[in-house]
Amino acid sequence: MNQHDHAGDGTTRTRRTSDRAADTRDALVAAALDVFGEIGFTDATISEISRRAGRAHGSFYTYFDSKESIFREVIKRINREESDRREAKAERAPDDRAPTPEQRIARTNDRFVETYRRHARTLAAYEELAARDDETRELRRATRLGYIERSVGSIERWQADGTVDGSIDAEAVAHCLGSMVERVAHMRFVFGDGPDDERMMRAISDIWCATLGLRADEGRTAALASAAERQGDQS
Template sequence: MSSSEDSPVQPLTERGARTREKLLAAAREVFEERGFPDTRIAHIAERAGVAYGSFYTYFPSKQAVFLELADRLFAEMTDRRALPAGRSPAARIRRANRAYYEAYLRNARMMAIVEQVATLDEEFQELRRKHRAQSITRTARALRRWQRDGSIPGDLDPELTARALAAMIDHSLYLGIVQGDDPTGTERLLDTLDLLTHRALGLPSETGGGAVG
């Protein structure tokens, strides 16, 4: 997919904007039902209730639709604006991990398709790397702040630590939610991720835990 070819044509009217959102919602449903390779533009147009040719008024390809859906998905998954400020690192970790779990659960079917497309498309891989880098940068910034105030050891590399913790949490949730491989139950899984994060950062043990935020 080329970025220049796949940039969607922006509708100029309110009606056009509504139609475009209908296509996005329909595309997500179809992707989740059929998977990315087996989805056709005709499926999306039919689900949205628009003519086949109308699809191309808003998107040049099914890849372009998927890229926009993925961009929105990644933004939602890493949105931490609702997290309270001024709490202890351990408490913020617990709250952030549970917020991430809830977002993952809401988007489980789409996350399965994300893993599918990640092996197929270079442009999607770049989009995924961009969002992951933004999330890791925010986490590393929090770790540096905690190092400055003496909450966690100063000899930890903030960026590498952020990457390692993100990989642990992401893969654990993928196995538990998408693959259904979670014999322990949700709360035990989250509490274990919390505890592992606390110990990795040298924080005092508290009930619960989570992703750094």
């Protein structure tokens, strides 16, 4: 065996070690996602997360220095899942035409609300932790600004083509409408307060359309279609 063979063996061992480390880290994050979703941040323990992941308690600290740090990774995973769903849909209407503003709004809101429904306990804890932890606050702010910037971009494109009134303050409206959707989802899925899901999504669509001067009837139709499409994907 020559020196190149030895080098190859070393590379293989390094790759295997790296793969095992990645697997362990992923297992811990997946377990934390389940634990935080079931019992929230406050009652979750590193011991329980490690147990669910099938890893020794001490191995946790190889990858994360605190419960807060793995919680932030869980939030990043939730954000990636939402982003992946957005990309999978490719923002195309069923007949391959570009989606109308009403359709785009309905799909975006449906994705966000569905994410909140699936992860309500974790996202409620996210708000609480962001109020007292600087790193979590910055992640929360960056996540929200990404959503707002996409909304601003859409509103400005619709203003440019004459679909939406050009005098509307796109940034301020995006912040206000985004905050409305966030709070409605929070109250609905954390506290069980508010109308049933179908009425809630119709009302959200009505408010967006009324604010932007879009057609309410098309917005309601799009909201129902988005919900039906999502339910079909889940079946």
